[in-house]
Amino acid sequence: MIRLRIAMLFSVALATSLPLAAQAPYETTEIADGVYQFRWQNHNALFMVSDEGVVVFDPIEVEPAGRLAREIMRVAPGAPIAAIVYSHSDADHSTGASALLETMGQASAPIIAHENAVAPIRARANPDQPLPTVTLAERLTFRIGGREVQLHYLGPSHSDNMIVPFIPDVGVAFAVDFVANDRMGFQDLPGWYFPDFFDAVAGLLQIPFETIVFGHGPAGDRATIQRQIAYYDDLTSAVRDAVDRGWSEDQAAAQIRLAAYATWNQYEAWFPLNVRGVHRWLSR
Template sequence: MTRKRSLDSTVTTLLVWVAAASWVGCGGGEAASDEPAGAASADAPPQFETTEVAEGVYQFRWIGHNALFVVTSEEVFAFDPISVEAAATYAEEIRRVAPGAELAAIVYSHRDADHATGAEVLREAFGADVPIYAHENADAPLREAADPNLPPPTSTFAETMTLAGGEIELHYLGRSHSDDMAVAFLPAHGLAFAVDFVSRDRFGYMDLASFHFPDMFGAIEGLLEIPFETIVFGHGPSGDRATIERQLTYYRDLDAGVRGAVEAGLSEDETAATVLLEDYSHWDRYDDWRELNVRGMHRKLSAAGAGEDEEEGEGGEEGEGEHGREGREGGEGSGEHDREGEGREGSGEHDGNGGEHGGEGGHDEGDEGEESGEYLGRAETWDATRRGARLILSYDPGREAFAGTVENTTGETLCAVRVEVHLSSGTELGPTQRADLAPGAAAEVELAVGGEAFERWTAHPEMSPCAT
């Protein structure tokens, strides 16, 4: 088949107007700078757009999430359907860019619901037998979650996999934002696709609850060993090798600054007030997530015993072997998936999310896209218990808000309990303010939707280890 393009320009965009609040709520990045006159302004970015980032390689952005599809001579390979709503438009865009092409495969970057949901929509558009590929750690949690909109993979890989006769490589670099993260590399284009654990000059998601440290250092170092020149991210604008080097430096600086504070005996509050990371004040989400990043790292280092594993904390630079990951890939991210109690992943974490939620050290602190994998209709009520926190929640259309309670069903205090809701549109609501819940205590939950359109939703409580 000869690939046809409807436009000669390198950027083809189909615009649909949405309120700016939807973009901000999803943590969206920058809108394309080369949009035609009269397109969305900074105050009203387009809901989606398709951009050719290399010959035959397209980034599909839906609100604040990015997917990638690759058009070969006769077939298309699609990464991350994002959501049910996004996948419907995604399919239309693939057909527009490559009319008549077969969809050869769907690839999950990881099992988080805000990236992997919607595969069945693509299958309905292109054929029920379209295979789904993912890292092996995604398989069991997705089968357990049994979400028809987030089906388990039909084929998995452990370390590497090649598709399209070697045009596409999939790499597993160890635990990072999840324990099942697949990084795609297109050798002919020098282009990589990496989701959630790296981005361009942006702070890590909130309090880093889903991030596995010190494994993150090894994963980012491993990414730098892949000979890419351009990299597309799951959120925000694309970058280059220097982007990833800056990301690694940031996490090392965060680790060093917080580690010094912990070793000096500073409390979490004191550390949050003193580790300002001013060299990164120009980065995206500095005002929103700088303090949360510091607090999250303080909890992780305190729980692990700051100073006891400094070599590991530096990414295992000494003695870890190839990619700084040997001894990590086999034990931490394979087999047991290191997800017990993670709440979403093993139980359908974001479900599907990928372990990234579980945090470090088995604390399951919750994280970006930490849903359980189970999505409800607008009129249904959520009633589930996670790590002793029973969340009862429903949508009140009159108030345009989710309302309910979260209750401690255990005999011990649950610390820093908060609640998030994830809409099928890709928008994340919350988290609510942190609250310590004594045994038997409950707290009211209310999260405003803000006019966001959605059909389905999922929710989860998060919590952090209590200070000792």
């Protein structure tokens, strides 16, 4: 088990000068040698430091991107941004590349995303979410300062353009929104592709990671993904039984419970919504 080191906590001075609701806590954690999780409120980014620069996975949004830049300058003084990778096109993870570069005093850097991310980002026309300059369809491998980075497309999951970065020398992967550590799927699973989603989750285990950082919540390991697979199997079986019995979506959401997952994050709020999302898929 890799020991997690809390590199920095939210500044006490700032914390006491703002009302509670306005607090913006962040935290940078060295997950593995030269690989850092940056948490901003409930969102996580990842960055990898090498001798030739830093690769950033998800700038999050404009304000966190500025803070992320300062954290990078703190842990890797003088290192340029070698590349920015968007996990997927959703604005709450992949906005802020320009703010990140501007804060670093850098004019540009390659921005890498899945090819299907281009259309939704172009349609949004948000100057704070610049288009990717490099795209991939299935797989892209590159090296920066002697460190290899692999980008894997596992098929449609949450969005049709989710890529999973993997850093082989430390065995760290980064998976955003479609899986998390002992946590329900997001609300009623908006933008989820069924049944392709199940293949994408199972496909994670084809990547030889040891540690997996998520877009939300604490990092996990291979067993974390096994539990995600078991959860979605159990959820789908339970909802399929309900559909076979003729239960409506409302009945299923009100009556199905899976006690084995009652301690998971967001169970009370999101489990009935997960049931709704799967019911709609199975009823199509």
